[in-house]
Amino acid sequence: MIRERISENVYWFQSDVYAQVAAGAVIGTDWAVVIDTLPVQEETLEIREFIEDHLKVPVRFVINTIYHADHTWGNCFFPGAGVIAHTLGRKLVKERNVPALENAQRVGEDYLKTKIILPQITLDAGAINLKVGKKSLKIFTTPGNSPDGISVFVREDRILFTGDSFLPLPVIVEGDVDQLVQTIESFKDLGLENIVQGHGDVILRGEIEGAIDSNLRYLNEIKKVVATALKRKDPQKVLEEASVESCGKSRVLLSGLVEELHRRNLLHLYQQELAKLTPGS
Numbered sequence: 218m219i220r221e222r223i224s225e226n227v228y229w230f231q232s233d234v235y236a237q238v239a240a241g242a243v244i245g246t247d248w249a250v251v252i253d254t255l256p257v258q259e260e261t262l263e264i265r266e267f268i269e270d271h272l273k274v275p276v277r278f279v280i281n282t283i284y285h286a287d288h289t290w291g292n293c294f295f296p297g298a299g300v301i302a303h304t305l306g307r308k309l310v311k312e313r314n315v316p317a318l319e320n321a322q323r324v325g326e327d328y329l330k331t332k333i334i335l336p337q338i339t340l341d342a343g344a345i346n347l348k349v350g351k352k353s354l355k356i357f358t359t360p361g362n363s364p365d366g367i368s369v370f371v372r373e374d375r376i377l378f379t380g381d382s383f384l385p386l387p388v389i390v391e392g393d394v395d396q397l398v399q400t401i402e403s404f405k406d407l408g409l410e411n412i413v414q415g416h417g418d419v420i421l422r423g424e425i426e427g428a429i430d431s432n433l434r435y436l437n438e439i440k441k442v443v444a445t446a447l448k449r450k451d452p453q454k455v456l457e458e459a460s461v462e463s464c465g466k467s468r469v470l471l472s473g474l475v476e477e478l479h480r481r482n483l484l485h486l487y488q489q490e491l492a493k494l495t496p497g498s
Contacts, residue, residue: 218255229419238415241378253281282366293331307339379414381415383401385416438459438463
């Protein structure tokens with residue numbers, strides 16, 4: 218696991234095991250908040266050990282920015298902490314993560330000590346404001362990647378933990394492209410010093426404008442590809458010929474996972490737009 222201090226009492230962690238998943242922590246005088254967990258027990262326990270044993274403060278809250286297993290399955294390793302998430306995220310954890318964990322425990326030993334902890338504090342609109350020592354956190358909804366997406370803004374440091382609402386390659390396979398465009402555009406108004414993505418490295422102040430514009434251009438490009446595909450007799454050929462590079466992104470991002478994510482984006486968006494054109498769909 219990689220650990221980095223972003224600003225005073227604000228930390229970033231990145232998994233060495235799976236897809237560069239990121240987590241964070243904001244440390245107060247008497248207690249701390251963790252933002253997402255990491256995919257495997259050992260890495261999440263490293264976060265807990267660093268905060269509770271090294272920094273000497275207990276974790277009072279864990280914020281889940283999305284229901285996905287790689288962000289939530291570590292909740293159980295912070296016993297006694299309250300879990301904060303989107304209202305829909307709680308529902309999805311119960312419906313999808315419970316059976317997914319049962320299956321993972323049947324086929325291997327990696328997750329035998331993992332338990333699903335449902336969020337106890339939820340929001341589906343507006344914001345939750347939380348004071349952690351001298352830090353003021355704003356927890357608010359950021360849909361588009363997934364309808365249960367939330368982000369966490371550290372006001373004093375202008376740091377935004379976005380979860381999967383901002384990634385090296387935007388992903389819409391569970392969400393809505395236009396919603397994601399609106400969400401990403403809204404980040405321009407926050408005067409950010411850092412963006413902590415759900416996967417990938419921390420984006421620094423001088424890189425933020427370019428990263429936001431790059432993601433917006435990519436989403437616009439895949440919309441153009443799908444619009445063209447819908448007009449052609451062989452739409453599949455149009456989709457296949459639209460590489461991740463032709464849409465403005467590098468195929469080496471996220472250790473090479475982006476090519477598959479890009480293909481899934483195109484197919485999802487094509488199916489969504491096709492459904493709009495199909496009577497009775």
